Amino acid sequence: MNSNLLWRAGSCYAAVGIMAGAFGAHGLKSRGIAPESIASFQTASHYTVFNGLALLLLSLHPRFSVHRFAGPAIAAGTFLFSGSIFALVLNRDRFKFLGPVTPMGGLLMIAGYVSMAL
Structure with a gap:
């Protein structure tokens, strides 16, 4: 994964996280979603934004922007973690x-x- 792709992924994750946070704060209550599930949705939104910002920073680092594992793992992990929570909250069944x-x-x-620490 190159720095350009990390930058784009980070930008998209930050934007999606902000949109999901707004939807979670305003749109889920009207759908009759339980408060615990709304809190889970907000957690997923926060992780999406935080990891998006981390990917943006990672893309600027001379060593870690070309790291073979760090960026792809953070990007894929964010997709799996937050994406699965979003899906489960919206339609658990x-x-x-x-x-x-x-x-x-x-x-x-x-x-x-x-x-990155190793």
């Missing part, structure tokens, strides 16, 4: 198979960050 995907996405994000 249809997407209940995604339940185990959430922690795998979280582990992938963690692995991406830890790989």
Whole structure:
């Protein structure tokens, strides 16, 4: 993954996270979603924004913008973690198979960050 792709992924994640946060704060209550689920949706939104910003910073770093594992792991982990939560909150019955995907996405994000420290 090159720095240009990391920059684009980070920009998209930041934008999606902000939009999801706004939808979670205003659109979910009218759909009769439980407050606990709305809180989960907000958590996923926050992680999407934070990791989007991290990818933007990563794309600017001379060493880590070309790291073979860190950027792709953070990007994929964010997609799996936040995406599975978004899907589960919006339609748990249809997407209940995604339940185990959430922690795998979280582990992938963690692995991406830890790989930069090694």
